[in-house]
Amino acid sequence: MFDANWHQIVWKFEKPMLITLKFWKKSSFKNVKLRRRSVQGLMILLLKMCLVFGQQKVIVIDPGHGGTDSGAIGINDILEKDVVLNVAKEIIGLNKTLFDERFAIYPTRYTDTLISLKDRSRLAKALKTDVFVSLHCNASPNASQGMELYVHTSKTEENHIKASIAIGLSILKESTGKLGFESRGVKFANFEVLRETVAYSPSVLVEMGFMTNTNEADYYLKPKNIRAKALAILMGLYNYLNIRL
Numbered sequence: 495m496f497d498a499n500w501h502q503i504v505w506k507f508e509k510p511m512l513i514t515l516k517f518w519k520k521s522s523f524k525n526v527k528l529r530r531r532s533v534q535g536l537m538i539l540l541l542k543m544c545l546v547f548g549q550q551k552v553i554v555i556d557p558g559h560g561g562t563d564s565g566a567i568g569i570n571d572i573l574e575k576d577v578v579l580n581v582a583k584e585i586i587g588l589n590k591t592l593f594d595e596r597f598a599i600y601p602t603r604y605t606d607t608l609i610s611l612k613d614r615s616r617l618a619k620a621l622k623t624d625v626f627v628s629l630h631c632n633a634s635p636n637a638s639q640g641m642e643l644y645v646h647t648s649k650t651e652e653n654h655i656k657a658s659i660a661i662g663l664s665i666l667k668e669s670t671g672k673l674g675f676e677s678r679g680v681k682f683a684n685f686e687v688l689r690e691t692v693a694y695s696p697s698v699l700v701e702m703g704f705m706t707n708t709n710e711a712d713y714y715l716k717p718k719n720i721r722a723k724a725l726a727i728l729m730g731l732y733n734y735l736n737i738r739l
């Protein structure tokens with residue numbers, strides 16, 4: 495049923511903060527006849543606004559590949575596209591269970607589908623993300639192992655590059671110190687997802703280990719290890735973002 499008062503309030507709340515504040519100065523609950531459900535809805539809306547305008551940082555997690563693009567194929571037949579999606583889902587889950595939804599985390603894909611690189615960066619721009627994190631696994635014809643992170647080579651986005659390096663080092667520290675992964679360091683690359691996002695936020699591409707290395711490919715067979723890696727990445731982000739809240 496259409497409720498003129500409620501509609502007006504929702505409309506007001508969809509406008510920027512200043513208009514909202516003006517509205518509150520001029521109005522009070524006494525002047526508006528609201529049904530109980532409308533009041534509850536309003537309170538939820540207010541809480542959400544506090545989070546959006548307050549301290550909840552937005553993180554876009556980008557599980558690489560998907561659909562027809564499997565990414566690297568593991569020595570044990572595990573697929574990069576599945577590993578990165580599983581880690582992304584765990585990051586979202588841990589943010590709810592351990593971090594009480596401290597961050598607003600949005601994945602670029604929830605399922606085994608192929609999203610264009612453009613759409614992945616478009617999401618980061620549209621959400622005004624605070625950090626963009628692309629998840630990948632490595633492959634090599636050699637017996638390479640370990641974890642490395644990439645940041646963009648941009649000379650014009652110095653602040654975002656510095657922040658990206660700090661985030662990369664923080665994620666590496668958690669993964670190498672607590673999970674025993676070898677660190678291959680933070681490196682520079684002109685990858686499209688980094689190039690298209692670095693103007694809007696710090697952005698990192700995480701290579702979570704080598705699918706061509708037996709130990710590292712087997713590591714991702716176990717759900718508890720997927721969770722451990724997700725926690726290391728989330729802690730890496732938390733350690734960086736927390737000191738800037």
Ligand SMILES: [Zn+2]
Pocket residue numbers: 558559565566574629630631
């Ligand atoms: Zn990849």
